[in-house]
Amino acid sequence: MNSYLAPLRDIRFALFDVIGAEALYQKLGIVNAQREIMDAVLDEAAKFTQNVLAPLSAVGDEIGCVHDKTSGAVTTPPGFKEAYAKFVEAGWNGLTAPEAMGGQDLPESLGAAAKEMIDAANLSWGNYPLLSHGATEALKNHGEAWQKEVFLRPIIAGQWTGTMCLTEAHCGSDLGLLKTRAERQADGTYSITGTKIFITGGEHDFTDNIIHLVLARLPDAPPGVKGISLFIVPKIRVARDGTVGARNNVMCGSIEHKMGIHGSVTCVLNFDGAQGYSIGELNKGLVAMFTMMNTARLAVGLQGLGLIDRAYQNALRYTRERLQGRSLSGVKNPDKPADPLIVHADIRRMLLTCKSLAEGSRMLALHAATQVDILHRSQDAEEKKAADELLGFLTPIVKGMLTEWSVECTNHAMQCFGGHGYINESGMEQIARDARITTIYEGTTQIQALDLLGRKIMQLQGSGMRRFLAMIQSFCEANAQDEALTEFVLPLAEVTKQWGELTIEIGRKAMGNADEVGAASVDYLFYSGYVALAYWWARAVATAHAGSYPDDYKTMKRETARFYFARILPRIHTHAATMRSGAANLQSLDAALFDS
Ligand SMILES: Cc1cc2nc3c(=O)[nH]c(=O)nc-3n(C[C@H](O)[C@H](O)[C@H](O)COP(=O)(O)OP(=O)(O)OC[C@H]3O[C@@H](n4cnc5c(N)ncnc54)[C@H](O)[C@@H]3O)c2cc1C
Numbered sequence: 001m002n003s004y005l006a007p008l009r010d011i012r013f014a015l016f017d018v019i020g021a022e023a024l025y026q027k028l029g030i031v032n033a034q035r036e037i038m039d040a041v042l043d044e045a046a047k048f049t050q051n052v053l054a055p056l057s058a059v060g061d062e063i064g065c066v067h068d069k070t071s072g073a074v075t076t077p078p079g080f081k082e083a084y085a086k087f088v089e090a091g092w093n094g095l096t097a098p099e100a101m102g103g104q105d106l107p108e109s110l111g112a113a114a115k116e117m118i119d120a121a122n123l124s125w126g127n128y129p130l131l132s133h134g135a136t137e138a139l140k141n142h143g144e145a146w147q148k149e150v151f152l153r154p155i156i157a158g159q160w161t162g163t164m165c166l167t168e169a170h171c172g173s174d175l176g177l178l179k180t181r182a183e184r185q186a187d188g189t190y191s192i193t194g195t196k197i198f199i200t201g202g203e204h205d206f207t208d209n210i211i212h213l214v215l216a217r218l219p220d221a222p223p224g225v226k227g228i229s230l231f232i233v234p235k236i237r238v239a240r241d242g243t244v245g246a247r248n249n250v251m252c253g254s255i256e257h258k259m260g261i262h263g264s265v266t267c268v269l270n271f272d273g274a275q276g277y278s279i280g281e282l283n284k285g286l287v288a289m290f291t292m293m294n295t296a297r298l299a300v301g302l303q304g305l306g307l308i309d310r311a312y313q314n315a316l317r318y319t320r321e322r323l324q325g326r327s328l329s330g331v332k333n334p335d336k337p338a339d340p341l342i343v344h345a346d347i348r349r350m351l352l353t354c355k356s357l358a359e360g361s362r363m364l365a366l367h368a369a370t371q372v373d374i375l376h377r378s379q380d381a382e383e384k385k386a387a388d389e390l391l392g393f394l395t396p397i398v399k400g401m402l403t404e405w406s407v408e409c410t411n412h413a414m415q416c417f418g419g420h421g422y423i424n425e426s427g428m429e430q431i432a433r434d435a436r437i438t439t440i441y442e443g444t445t446q447i448q449a450l451d452l453l454g455r456k457i458m459q460l461q462g463s464g465m466r467r468f469l470a471m472i473q474s475f476c477e478a479n480a481q482d483e484a485l486t487e488f489v490l491p492l493a494e495v496t497k498q499w500g501e502l503t504i505e506i507g508r509k510a511m512g513n514a515d516e517v518g519a520a521s522v523d524y525l526f527y528s529g530y531v532a533l534a535y536w537w538a539r540a541v542a543t544a545h546a547g548s549y550p551d552d553y554k555t556m557k558r559e560t561a562r563f564y565f566a567r568i569l570p571r572i573h574t575h576a577a578t579m580r581s582g583a584a585n586l587q588s589l590d591a592a593l594f595d596s
Helices: 008-018 023-027 037-062 080-089 108-121 123-142 145-155 285-322 345-377 379-417 428-439 445-459 463-479 483-512 515-546 551-568 573-579
Strands: 161-165 181-184 190-200 210-216 228-233 236-238 242-245 250-255 266-279
Touching: 008 023, 008 037, 008 345, 008 515, 023 345, 037 108, 037 123, 080 123, 080 242, 108 123, 108 285, 108 345, 123 145, 123 161, 123 210, 123 228, 123 285, 145 181, 145 228, 145 379, 161 190, 161 285, 190 210, 190 228, 190 236, 210 266, 210 285, 228 236, 228 285, 228 515, 266 428, 285 345, 285 379, 285 428, 345 379, 345 515, 345 551, 379 428, 379 445, 379 463, 379 515, 445 463, 445 483, 463 483, 463 515, 483 515, 483 551, 515 551, 515 573
Parallel strands: 161 210
Antiparallel strands: 181 190, 190 266, 210 228, 228 266, 236 242, 250 266
């Protein structure tokens, strides 16, 4: 049966040893972030996710959420509501929230480590606090003082949850098309009317109230994205003084039946003159919503990571136990009728793909999360600017690649189980189904790729990328003379140089033909992801090599890095060739001729 054991050792290695988060937290003056406290937080997160959340994952998949058409109420799977109550009681919901608002003020990157465990244990359940965390960020950064008191405080306390309402039937990736209307009322509130679809956590039984953050358009708003405003629309009305009133005019019309994440409710929400308050500047709602979306994008990247790890650890256990066939190089298990699956080269290829992508992704994602800490807490304007640029560059890579790798790796892990992976009982097919949404919501892979190449590289002149390249270059220079690292440092320096050249080449082509951006963007995203992970793998080996780790641990890191450099990194050459082939092979066939 499918199980979950939190990878605490590798989380600590990535966060504290490779990234050096402890020193960073001290520099940023995060008083609560002492090592004993953080170790205790990680240990408790492991216990909670393994013992409370993981056992509910299969039942969430089997039973899913139930919608009562008459009342609009949604019942979540058995045990979900009780797990949420325990989560709130233990203070997890406010782990990284400001102390002044009732939170524990711990670093976002520590929260990210805990979040990986939550998602690995039970992705569906994790979506509810994920949305609350996004709403927290939007309210914290853009809310007025009274809005923070009235809405943010109860969300941080876990008393209410949040949602993010962007999507409409005709408006998904292109938010400029949204039609939901907001009309100003005499009392300064807004009347919100429209239908939002696919809203995660739009209705549930965890809490009495749900705070929807809704994108809508004023009657005189300019067309497109420049005419979008953001509104707070509670399920139960709340007055400015915090008094809770009557039911608001927002109802869950139906819930979706879908491929995976059955325990995470996906709602059609009908707003019929619902009372709302504007948040942030009118017609600049996208700015406030982007705060929420960027938080959520990193969070969805962590979902990908959690799933890769869960899939991998189950495949590893199974391939060590299951006896099938004999090793091609001679019998390895003479006392048994067959050798374990793990002796076979291709099983090892799949396992090592999962392992190298999981451990590499962990360093990439946790490092990105430390940039959030710097951005939120540094007093130094230049340091904040650097973190902002680096984070902007890394976010589409974390979201795009960790989710794409989760789709790849959960399928590898299922393949390791053979037919036993395809049937429900092993739980492996659930992980593969659950993973599939991660490349779609919070901006599809294509949208992440356009954000990376079109916006972060071309529009912003690659400021974030330059900072990342400088990190790699300084690592390569510092370790150039270390013979133990040459096998990683030399190829890393070479692919980093090629990455820079390729970026200039694609950028030049795109100046002449905008279609080149779209044609190159997804390959560019993948290329960037693979080079970024090569850097983190080289750093992992350097850290293990220099530290006082047991020899087995050093060997494990080095051999996994060797696998990564030999068998995963070369994928960049295909991506480079495809990018260089240009836009013409995609654009020259007339759309009308596709079916001729
Ligand atoms: C389970 C689930 C939960 C969700 N939760 C929420 C939620 O809580 N809140 C919310 O607001 N939304 C939510 N969504 C909506 C989700 O964010 C959208 O489905 C997603 O943004 C894509 O929009 P779409 O489905 O309309 O696809 P479309 O935008 O129609 O895209 C279709 C395809 O075209 C591609 N495409 C679109 N534009 C471009 C372009 N310019 N260049 C290249 N390719 C392009 C896309 O990548 C995609 O492959 C959820 C969706 C699901 C399925």
